[in-house]
Amino acid sequence: MKDAAVNFITRFAPSPTGRLHKGHAYSALLANARARAEGGQFILRIEDIDTTRCKPEFVDGIYEDLAWLGITWPEPVRRQSEHxxxxxxxxxxxxxxxxxxxxxxxxxxxxxxxxxxxxxxxxxxxxxxxxxxxxxxxxxxxxxxxxxxxxxxxxxxxxxxxxxxxxxxxxxxxxxxxxxxxxxxxxxxxxxxxxxxxxxxxxxxxxxxQGITHIIRGEDLFHATHIHVVLQRLLGLATPVYHHHGLMLDEHGQRFAKRNKSVTLESLREAGESPEALKRNLLSQGG
CATH class of the missing domain: 3.90.800.10 (Glutamyl-tRNA Synthetase; Domain 3)
Incomplete structure (x- = not known):
């Protein structure tokens, strides 16, 4: 539930169907940076309702990748499959x-x-x-x-x-x-x-x-918000402020995908990329 003393609460809510890639990293870093700048809170949530495609090893991978980026979050982490x-x-x-x-x-x-x-x-x-x-x-x-x-x-x-x-x-x-x-x-x-x-x-x-006040997510989910505000009204829930950022694209102008292992944070880490360099590169691109 929302802490009354915190006026800015955002979240990063990946689905554990593969390893995180650069696009995920950008969204998580942007949300975390905003929470820190606002003196607010950054929450991690695991959206694992798809029990056939979501795997425990990918949940572990999310924790590993975010920790590598220097992101921390409060425990316990809400996992949708438990609720x-x-x-x-x-x-x-x-x-x-x-x-x-x-x-x-x-x-x-x-x-x-x-x-x-x-x-x-x-x-x-x-x-x-x-x-x-x-x-x-x-x-x-x-x-x-x-x-x-x-x-x-x-x-x-x-x-x-x-x-x-x-x-x-x-x-x-x-x-x-x-x-x-x-x-x-x-x-x-x-x-x-x-x-x-x-x-x-x-x-x-x-x-x-979870008392989310600000939702920072990719513009690919902009259209879903049209339905989300309807459900919020029907269920008596507050409508957060939204920020639909631009998507990270590869050299061919295509969205990053989990199936492309070359852009996963795991592969970048194994190739010797430093989290500091990746963060500077991603956040400099704006969105």
Missing amino acids: FADYQAALEALKAKGVAYPCFCTRKDIEAEIAGAGAAPHGPDGPIYPGICRDLSADEREAKIAEGTPHAWRLDLAAALALVTGPLEWQDELKGTITATPEELGDVVLARKDTPTSYHLSVVVDDGL
């Missing part, structure tokens, strides 16, 4: 408000629906879910669940927006006041068939529980 009950409680709260519905669609079902329609609205992540299961009756939903039909839970965005009063916006340190347009993401998944939460739900719940 599924918190996300379930939030999901139940959304169900109670009538803004979540079960979705029984497979990927093929969705692709077929979009193909049959001839065209579909697109958002930053591709085609928007066409709402196949949104209008199922309560009896149809209950029957499918009773039969054991696998299902995810989706946000009923139209119902959610009907409950939101006042301006739906957030403050972005680089872009100013942003009016949210969550329609560009549509009825996002809140809990998956094999995981009792999703990125959107878990990150909003955790930021609220």
